[in-house]
Amino acid sequence: MSQDGDSPAFRRVLLKLSGEALMGELEYGADPDRIRAIATAIARVQSRGVEIAVVVGAGNIYRGMAGAAAGMDRATGDYMGMLATVLNALALQDALEDQGANTRVQSAITISEVAEPYIRRRAIRHLEKGRIVIFAAGTGNPFFTTDTAAALRASEIHAEAILMAKNGVEGVYSADPRVDAQAEFLPEVSYMDAIQRRLGVMDATALTLCMENDLPLYVFNLDDERNIDKIVSGERVGTLVTT
Numbered sequence: 001m002s003q004d005g006d007s008p009a010f011r012r013v014l015l016k017l018s019g020e021a022l023m024g025e026l027e028y029g030a031d032p033d034r035i036r037a038i039a040t041a042i043a044r045v046q047s048r049g050v051e052i053a054v055v056v057g058a059g060n061i062y063r064g065m066a067g068a069a070a071g072m073d074r075a076t077g078d079y080m081g082m083l084a085t086v087l088n089a090l091a092l093q094d095a096l097e098d099q100g101a102n103t104r105v106q107s108a109i110t111i112s113e114v115a116e117p118y119i120r121r122r123a124i125r126h127l128e129k130g131r132i133v134i135f136a137a138g139t140g141n142p143f144f145t146t147d148t149a150a151a152l153r154a155s156e157i158h159a160e161a162i163l164m165a166k167n168g169v170e171g172v173y174s175a176d177p178r179v180d181a182q183a184e185f186l187p188e189v190s191y192m193d194a195i196q197r198r199l200g201v202m203d204a205t206a207l208t209l210c211m212e213n214d215l216p217l218y219v220f221n222l223d224d225e226r227n228i229d230k231i232v233s234g235e236r237v238g239t240l241v242t243t
Contacts, residue, residue: 108140
């Protein structure tokens with residue numbers, strides 16, 4: 001329950017964090033203060049009785065490896081990216097546990113020393129027991145993005161919504177607002193429209209998966225970490241993508 005007595009609008013959600021969300025003002029890598037702020041927001045939502053899972057990307061680390069990955073086999077590069085998401089997952093886990101939250105990292109690639117293997121039933125059980133579950137290593141397969149991993153895991157654990165965190169933009173626009181000054185903010189859009197207009201919300205595979213499973217997607221600005229709590233409270237923040 002929130003301090004004002006309002007019940008959360010969702011029982012179980014999945015939060016998709018890009019690797020860039022963890023960079024703060026750095027060119028690449030992870031900013032401890034930024035991770036701590038995000039962890040505080042996640043722990044606050046979880047303390048209200050909301051079951052929350054997280055999928056993390058790896059753009060913050062992979063950006064620093066771009067030179068080494070140039071000309072590399074696509075599958076090899078994708079596996080490198082999956083391993084980088086594990087680093088981010090461990091950093092986020094540490095910050096969450098500093099907040100007193102119980103967490104589990106589940107990896108789609110077996111790394112038994114630092115993370116559990118991904119097992120759907122075990123993940124659901126962790127959530128039911130009040131633990132925050134961080135899904136690492138994407139889907140475990142090359143050629144699939146962490147956006148697709150988010151759509152897949154959300155569907156598997158029966159999440160009621162995906163919260164898609166963006167950096168520096170309020171939601172979905174008709175074009176890239178950092179490039180086109182005439183870009184129009186879209187408070188609501190359908191999955192089919194997002195796919196056909198190539199709005200850059202998620203890749204087409206992820207959007208199709210969400211559409212087929214009738215899974216609402218909330219795209220919001222993570223510059224204000226309170227937006228996570230606002231969405232869970234039922235407030236309209238950013239863009240809602242639905243069927």
